[in-house]
Amino acid sequence: MSSVHIVGAGVAGLAAAVRLAGTGRKVFLHESSGHAGGRCRSFHDSALDCTIDNGNHLLLSGNRSARAFLEEIGAGDTLMGPRDARFPFVDIATGERWTVRLGSGRVPWWVLQADCRPPGTSVSDFLSIIRLAWARPDATVASLFGQTGAFFTRFLEPLAVAALNTPLDRAAAGPLWQVFRETFAHGGTACRPLIARDGLSDSFVSPALAYLDANNAATCFNRRLRVVATEANHAVRLEFTDGSIDLTRDDTVILAIPPAGLNALLPEIPVPEGNHAIVNVHFKLPQAPAFTDESPVLGVLNGIAEWLFLRGRVLSVTVSAADALAEKSAAEIADGVWRDIERALDISDEIPPYRVVKERRATFSQTPDAMRVRPGTLTGYANLFLAGDWTDTGLPATIESAIRSGHKAADAVKAAH
Numbered sequence: 001m002s003s004v005h006i007v008g009a010g011v012a013g014l015a016a017a018v019r020l021a022g023t024g025r026k027v028f029l030h031e032s033s034g035h036a037g038g039r040c041r042s043f044h045d046s047a048l049d050c051t052i053d054n055g056n057h058l059l060l061s062g063n064r065s066a067r068a069f070l071e072e073i074g075a076g077d078t079l080m081g082p083r084d085a086r087f088p089f090v091d092i093a094t095g096e097r098w099t100v101r102l103g104s105g106r107v108p109w110w111v112l113q114a115d116c117r118p119p120g121t122s123v124s125d126f127l128s129i130i131r132l133a134w135a136r137p138d139a140t141v142a143s144l145f146g147q148t149g150a151f152f153t154r155f156l157e158p159l160a161v162a163a164l165n166t167p168l169d170r171a172a173a174g175p176l177w178q179v180f181r182e183t184f185a186h187g188g189t190a191c192r193p194l195i196a197r198d199g200l201s202d203s204f205v206s207p208a209l210a211y212l213d214a215n216n217a218a219t220c221f222n223r224r225l226r227v228v229a230t231e232a233n234h235a236v237r238l239e240f241t242d243g244s245i246d247l248t249r250d251d252t253v254i255l256a257i258p259p260a261g262l263n264a265l266l267p268e269i270p271v272p273e274g275n276h277a278i279v280n281v282h283f284k285l286p287q288a289p290a291f292t293d294e295s296p297v298l299g300v301l302n303g304i305a306e307w308l309f310l311r312g313r314v315l316s317v318t319v320s321a322a323d324a325l326a327e328k329s330a331a332e333i334a335d336g337v338w339r340d341i342e343r344a345l346d347i348s349d350e351i352p353p354y355r356v357v358k359e360r361r362a363t364f365s366q367t368p369d370a371m372r373v374r375p376g377t378l379t380g381y382a383n384l385f386l387a388g389d390w391t392d393t394g395l396p397a398t399i400e401s402a403i404r405s406g407h408k409a410a411d412a413v414k415a416a417h
């Protein structure tokens with residue numbers, strides 16, 4: 001029986017392993033840390049005495065690869081969100097509140113209705129999204145839309161910064177078009193905002209590990225890959241911190257690790273350079289607040305806080321492209337964000353217990369230059385394939401991209417042997 005060695009147990013590696021388990025190959029999943037999930041995981045926080053996610057993760061109902069993965073591992077019912085596609089916003093500078101309502105249909109008729117759009121925007125603003133489709137490869141989001149006006153500040157900016165985690169004067173337009181094409185272009189049916197009901201690990205990680213275990217895949221933690229030995233166009237040996245594995249001619253390898261790690265192992269494969277931070281602040285409130293408009297998610301404009309996520313008594317705040325913020329102390333960040341929450345939710349309270357999580361390398365910097373060097377699934381080595389949110393899926397670096405890359409790598413393994 002041939003073996004497939006998948007290195008990296010983030011959602012890309014998990015998706016590849018799940019696709020390949022039980023297909024007549026022995027599947028090994030090797031992970032350098034002591035847990036799976038990578039940048040998409042939950043952990044018990046002793047200060048808050050509850051389980052929190054490393055960061056809030058928003059999916060859309062049109063994320064077909066992520067939803068297929070959840071169905072595969074038996075966790076299809078673990079996401080939650082409003083009945084239809086709606087995004088409540090508050091502008092804490094002016095006190096205005098509105099909800100972008102995309103309804104539940106397959107055609108985006110909602111743009112024709114003024115009360116479904118952010119105030120001050122027009123139908124032609126929304127039609128201008130088509131500029132993304134014809135954008136040149138070196139176009140940034142800001143170069144196509146400028147950075148002023150209600151459409152930009154009240155719709156495009158909050159969504160695009162969250163999707164691309166890159167300042168919009170540097171963020172590539174191409175992946176944003178892919179998001180619109182796969183979600184907004186299909187109307188509200190593909191745009192329901194979804195979050196993991198009980199936490200990221202309960203949705204994406206634990207059920208995947210259980211599936212792998214049930215299908216005789218071996219998962220090995222605390223095992224860092226240090227060297228990939230190659231001969232001609234084949235990988236021949238994997239050297240880990242705790243020993244080596246010689247590969248037979250039929251064995252295959254999927255490297256599902258971040259770009260810097262790949263570069264250290266195989267410098268001949270070009271990878272995108274640079275990362276941006278995402279900062280999350282989790283507050284444990286004395287009781288669950290009355291939140292907005294049936295949605296567990298609230299967009300905040302003109303503050304430090306960008307998106308609020310509510311799960312029970314834990315109110316979590318996400319700030320993307322947050323490199324400068326991540327340099328501040330946890331106390332300073334929590335204090336500033338709490339003041340935004342008070343205005344957003346119209347409350348006035350002492351700051352509750354909190355945890356600040358700074359993910360300094362949350363995603364790669366998604367610039368036009370980076371897009372040019374995103375590698376595909378195949379490498380110059382016949383038995384070695386790549387996966388990861390940063391590989392060339394056409395999508396921004398998201399769960400959807402990571403899972404799609406894992407599926408593509410699994411398909412490549414099947415095609416190879």
Ligand SMILES: Cc1cc2nc3c(=O)[nH]c(=O)nc-3n(C[C@H](O)[C@H](O)[C@H](O)COP(=O)(O)OP(=O)(O)OC[C@H]3O[C@@H](n4cnc5c(N)ncnc54)[C@H](O)[C@@H]3O)c2cc1C
Pocket residue numbers: 007008009010011012013030031032033036037038039040054055056057058059223224225226256257258261278279280359361362363387388389390397398399400402
């Ligand atoms: C705070 C935050 C918020 C986010 N918000 C969203 C969101 O709202 N929506 C969304 O869709 N996405 C979001 N993302 C992005 C999403 O988390 C990532 O796209 C996805 O988790 C990437 O998965 P991956 O498997 O490609 O990479 P990773 O999760 O980085 O997995 C790589 C794995 O490889 C392991 N590894 C590395 N080197 C080695 C080695 N040499 N040997 C063995 N193992 C190794 C690592 O330990 C890690 O477990 C967010 C990310 C962060 C950090």
